[in-house]
Amino acid sequence: MSNLETITRQLVEALLRLDSPGVGALLDGLRPLAGGGPSLDDVVVPALERIGRDWEEGRVSLSQVYMAGRICERAVERLLSPDRPVRGDRPKLGIAVLEDHHALGKRMVKSALRAAGYQLQDYGHGRRPQELVEMALRDQVDVLLISCLMLASALRVSEVVAGLQKAGSxxxxxxxxxxxxxxxxxxxxxxxxxxGRNSAEAVAIVRSLAEREPWA
Ligand code: B12
Incomplete structure (x- = not known):
């Protein structure tokens, strides 16, 4: 069993025991960003996915899923990278969770971008497509990052894209x-x-868009 699998399995067990100090101790040794050795993304995402699957198959309760999410949120919050000095005002970024209320992934992506020196408008979670279009147009963002954890929410991204296109944005x-x-x-x-599959890819995408687009 690889090191990553061992840590992930231990994390799942600690989360299901509601052992917050144990979770903290496991995550303490990880790098905050994905790439080049076990990172928070590499371990937290598969551990919570495994718990989500166990819930789907009736092996754990929704309250255990809820508590696992909360414990991870608290542990991750403590470990996220510090913000770097801002690089300038472009590109302007906005980030939100569309429709659903799974906010941990957005929190990690936002932190990675801030650690890379980007400023973001955080539009929160549970946003409707039209609301998001209006906020992005109002703030004239260059990139709108949308996080979705449920298929029904992901399908509604097309409404955001259509709304922006209709406004000629x-x-x-x-x-x-x-x-x-x-x-x-x-x-x-x-x-x-x-x-993007993780927070490091979010940073890489924004970087490559900024190289290609005519933003000042
Ligand atoms: C924890 C959790 C919860 C917690 C949420 C706590 C919180 N504050 O976030 C609670 C218990 C509240 C919850 C509730 C529900 N949940 Co839930 N939940 C999960 C679970 C187990 C983990 C999600 C998570 O936090 N992952 C860890 C984070 C860090 O990972 P991530 O979000 O994927 O983010 C990473 C990457 O995806 C990427 N990323 C994320 N966003 C973005 C954006 C951009 C732009 C980029 C580039 C990258 C990027 O970077 C992040 C870091 O690596 C998932 C299982 C799963 N497979 O994901 C189910 C899951 C998402 N939930 C599910 C369901 C069904 C529900 C409920 C409807 C259950 C119910 N019957 O009430 C409710 C709905 C709530 C709502 N309206 O939103 C289903 C969705 C199924 C579907 N097909 O749509 C899942 C998949 C579980 C399952 N296997 O069935 N849930």
Whole structure:
């Protein structure tokens, strides 16, 4: 069993025992960002996915899923990278969870971008497509990052893209979250410009868009 699998299994066990100090101790040794050795993304995401699957198959209760999410949120919050000095005012970024209320992934992506020196408008979670269009247009963001954990929410990204197109806006929509990891072509189907699997990819995508786009 690889090191990563061992830590993930130990994390699942600690989460299901509601052992917050144990979770903290396991996560303490990890790097905050994905890439080059076990990171928070590499361990927290598969551990919670495993708990989600166990819930789907009736082996754990929804309250255990809830508590696991809460314990991770608290532990991750403590470990996220500090913000770096801001690079300048472009690109302007906005981030939100569309429709659903699974906010941990957004929190991790936001932190990674801030640690890379980008400023973001956080539009929160549970947002409706039209609300998000209005907020992004109001703030004239260059990139709108959308996180979705439920398939029904992911499908509604197409309404955000259509709303922006109707307003003649060039805002690039970048998506991420479980449904997009499960269905490789879904991001294209909903009209997004790019998809990222973790917080490090979110940073890489914003960087590469900033190189290609005519933002001042
Ligand atoms: C924890 C959890 C909860 C917690 C949420 C706590 C919280 N504050 O966030 C609670 C218990 C509240 C909950 C509730 C529900 N949940 Co829930 N939940 C989960 C679980 C187990 C883990 C999610 C998580 O936090 N993962 C860890 C984070 C860090 O990972 P992540 O969000 O994927 O983010 C990473 C990447 O995806 C990426 N990323 C994320 N966003 C973005 C955005 C961009 C732009 C980029 C580039 C990258 C990126 O970077 C992140 C870091 O690596 C998932 C299982 C799963 N497979 O994901 C189910 C899951 C999402 N839930 C599910 C369901 C059904 C529900 C409920 C409807 C259950 C119910 N009957 O009430 C409710 C709905 C609540 C709502 N309206 O939103 C289903 C969805 C199924 C579907 N097909 O849509 C899942 C998949 C479980 C399952 N296997 O069935 N849930």
């Amino acid at each position: 060039p805002i690039a929509v970048v998506v991420g979250g479980a449904p997009f990891r499960l269905e490789a072509q879904l991001w294209k189907e909903v009209g997004a410009r790019a998809v």
